[in-house]
Amino acid sequence: MLDDFMIRAALAGVGVAFAAAPLGCFIVWRRMAYFGDATAHAAMLGVALSLTLSTPMFAGVLLVSLLMAVIVSTLSGRGYAMDTLLGVMAHSALAVGLVSVSFLSGVRIDLMAYLFGDILAVGKTDLAIIWGGALLVLIIVGYRWSALLLSTLNPDLALASGISPRREELVLTIALAIVVAVAIKVVGVLLIVAMLIIPAATARRFSRTPETMALMAAVIGACASVAGLRFSYHFDSPTGPTIVCVVAFLFIAFNVVHTIARRMGAKLKTRRQVHE
């Protein structure tokens, strides 16, 4: 079954969607979108590093994203605003990564593949890494769920309950680094944040608890991956961007449906009141 590249691609997309969903929710709740962006950009340095040392891509990217996450977490709140620090580090890392890749002699790499992903080239090893990473992230986030949630709602309430908000933030950034590292093959450096944020944002209006929002985001992300894959096969369009287009379409469609439903609900209510 895994010999069909379309099936491997679909499984890879679904795996990334599952891992990205709960993390994406936290990124939306904590307004950390830029943090995800920065980690993803820094990953380019990881790509260069793995090519230089001829280690597996995943290892280099994970190392650099982790480093980036930890450094930014530690430095934040010391003289520079978080977004300034992230901007300095992320774009420096991206630039250094791109320059060092160009110096590698004898290696011709397809830069586009890292910027936009190459989900159709996912092999069996890649699939194992993606699902391994996704499961790891789900286990970490599931295990710390309540503590993470309370730290997100209010750090002081967390402290009074014996939870360290700083430690929870570190857990979150580590999980984020893992997702970036496994997702790079699927949607690429530039579109990872879209897979994190858009499904979560789409689920927001239809959820009453944090758990339903995360579950809905997972379903939306997974459906968009599979649908995007089909569309890109039909129309011969680049796969990563097509998946993101489908998620973006779902976001707009859900919002339109929600607005119409609310207006109709309000109308019914007034009509009922008039009848009474």
Add this chain to the structure above:
Amino acid sequence: MLLQTRALSIRIGNKPILENINVRVDPGEIVTIIGPNGSGKSTFLRSLIGALAPSHGQITRSPGLSIGYVPQRLHIDETLPITVKRFLQLPKTSPLADIREQMANAGAPDLLNQQLMSLSGGQLQRVLLARALLEKPNLLLLDEPTQGLDHRGAAAFYRQIDGIRQQLNCAVIMVSHDLQYVMRRAERVICLNGTICCEGKPETVGSSSEFQALFGFDGDDDTLAFYSHRSHHHESGPVREAV
């Protein structure tokens, strides 16, 4: 002893907020903290939960200490959907019966299925109180809990705190800006302005020159008139209201 601070000083950045604070709280005791804006009242409570590290001095917590903390305000981000019921289950789940009991205790029984974001200021205070009670605290920290309540609501809230205190036998440290209430009903008052300027029974604090300078009272002020009225009662007989 539940909790004790010795020579506690807190700096935020380079700015000294609290200087040389010595406070000891015993089980079941109720301590009311008053002071002008920016006098470090909230900072003091936040240092007790460990949100701010002392720049000098120390905080000793008894081994069995369990703190229920009610912050001054809680900003709920609109991106985070959460019902009251779910919020009360953070960080650990409690049986629904306990949740209903503490919501009733806090005076907000029928809010469980509402979104936290949709609550009014007073309702949110009560939900925060219920959540603090679910932790079965032996020390309750309340940061201006009557903020956003009208006079009658505030009086009811104070009565509830008294009831809760008797029921759970927990100590309370409460920040209040409600001088009328404090002078009438408090047991032990700490007047804070960067450092402790006076403390003791309301009568003692009310008559101290530091207190009068801080709150700008002259002799005719209502609160003080009321206080002297009370102390007059005290002299004429052991009439003591249940607090």
